[in-house]
Amino acid sequence: xxxxxxxxxxxxxxxxxxxxxxxxxxxxxxxxxxxxxxxxxxxxxxxxxxxxxxxxxxxxxxxxxxxxxxxxxxxxxxxxxxxxxxxxxxxxxxxxxxxxxxxxxxxxxxxxxxxxxxxxxxxxxxxxxxxxxxxxxxxxxxxxxxxxxxxxxxxxxxxxxxxxxxxxxxxxxxxxxxxxxxxxxxxxxxxxxxxxxxxxxxxxxxxxxxxxxxxxxxxxxxxxxxxxxxxxxxxxxxxxxxxxxxxxxxxxxxxxxxxxxxxxxxxxxxxxxxxxxxxxxxxxxxxxxxxxxxxxxxxxxx
Numbered sequence: 001x002x003x004x005x006x007x008x009x010x011x012x013x014x015x016x017x018x019x020x021x022x023x024x025x026x027x028x029x030x031x032x033x034x035x036x037x038x039x040x041x042x043x044x045x046x047x048x049x050x051x052x053x054x055x056x057x058x059x060x061x062x063x064x065x066x067x068x069x070x071x072x073x074x075x076x077x078x079x080x081x082x083x084x085x086x087x088x089x090x091x092x093x094x095x096x097x098x099x100x101x102x103x104x105x106x107x108x109x110x111x112x113x114x115x116x117x118x119x120x121x122x123x124x125x126x127x128x129x130x131x132x133x134x135x136x137x138x139x140x141x142x143x144x145x146x147x148x149x150x151x152x153x154x155x156x157x158x159x160x161x162x163x164x165x166x167x168x169x170x171x172x173x174x175x176x177x178x179x180x181x182x183x184x185x186x187x188x189x190x191x192x193x194x195x196x197x198x199x200x201x202x203x204x205x206x207x208x209x210x211x212x213x214x215x216x217x218x219x220x221x222x223x224x225x226x227x228x229x230x231x232x233x234x235x236x237x238x239x240x241x242x243x244x245x246x247x248x249x250x251x252x253x254x255x256x257x258x259x260x261x262x263x264x265x266x267x268x269x270x271x272x273x274x275x276x277x278x279x280x281x282x283x284x285x286x287x288x289x290x291x292x293x294x295x296x297x298x299x300x301x302x
Contacts, residue, residue, distance in 0.1 A: 001228070001237045007288040008243065011046050011262065016282045019264035020208065021062040021107065024254035026296050031254060032072065033284065034060045037268050041074055041083065044284070046254075054083060056090070062108030062118055065299045073140065073300045075105035075118035080140045094146045096120065096138050103134055107157045107208050107250075112165040112185050114301025116140040117149075119156020119170070127269050128174055128205050128222060130154050137170065139188055142302035149190050158209040160217060162232075163295070169196075169217060169232065171206040178206055178217070180232060196232045203228070208250035210261075212292045218261060220248040227251055227263060227287070241290075245281045246274070253294025254286070261287040 017037035025032055031044040041063045043052040058077035065072055066082070074081045074090075078098070082091040097103040097120050108118030122134030135153035138146055150170070158171025158178060168183040168190055178197040181190035197217070199206045204224025209217050216238065217230045227248060228240045247266040254262045267275060267282030275281060 002239045004229075004239050004241050004290060006241060006290050008241070009286050009288075010280060010283050011286050012044060012049065012051060012284040013280065014267065014282045015042075015051065015284060016264065016266070017268035018249065018266045019282060019284060020250050021060075022250055022252040022254070022262045022264055022284070023062075023064050023109075023297055024252055024258070024262065025065050027065075027069075029256070031262060031284070032063055032065065033264060034063055034074075036060060039076075041072065043085070046286070052085075054085075054088060056081075059104050061105035064108065064110050064116060064297070067114065067299045067301050073116050073302075075108040075116070077104050078120065079105075080116070080118070080146070093144050094140060096146060096148075097136065100134055102131070106135075106155060107159050109159040110298040110300050111139070111168075111183075111188065112161060112298060113188065114142055114298055115147075115188055116300045116302075117159055119150075119153060119159070121153070121155045124155075128155065130174055132174065140300070140302070141188070142300075144302055147188060149188075150193075157207055158219065160209055160211045162211065163213060163215050167232075169209070169211070171209060171219070173205045173207055173222060176201060176205055178209075178219070178230070178232070197230050197235050207248065210252050210294055212253070212294050214292055216292075218251055220250050220263065222247055222249065224248065227261065241287055243285060245278050245283070246270070247281065252297070257293060258296060259288070259290070259293035261290060263287065 122131035154174035204221040
């Protein structure tokens, strides 16, 4: 596994307790991101540094734009919520895991058909150590109904689709593995589950991820100080980018050409000594000159 020579800069310094879920909004050229422990959704203009904040009553796992414009769909606690960006109004559309009040939503993204997929996880008294097998993976369909896809997940994370839109990738952080499923765009159904990547325990835990135009997965390594590029066909790590923070949490492609990798990080669960050693913990980073790029993300079509 080779270290990549690239350009790393700070987009927003020390802005998050637990920064997650970056999503580049192509129409506005702004970054949508969430602070899970800060219970908030943000819209960041990387040029001006202006960061619009929307507060929620519980932990926010993910947020993506709606194609109708002017609003987002948010996965917070156990609710799918529509957020009106002009008024700040929040409308609960659907709820999940009613029998597991300690659960909450974690990662979420839209599939090629515009469904919003989001997975849950159980209580997490210690980072990456949760009550096992309490989470599930759901999709909020375009008609606002909810479909359950996978259960007995510990920490649902790392959602991505391959470039041909025929394979769905999903990470279970606690299990240190990334699974692949055959995916049907029309129905949203998943088939033929198999583990394609096992992350070395010495490296860390796989958190959220994105995919490039070459079909390779870029995975944020929780407790690993880096982003790692994996080949899902072989299960092997190919290269990595070191970062000045131990807890990298998520990444997405951004910029006019989608050739910039945005990376979020955490500061909340560091000791005071670790925060002094990592003064940029909780920042949002931009990585350039990676030699590849991604594709535009999909908005919710409902």
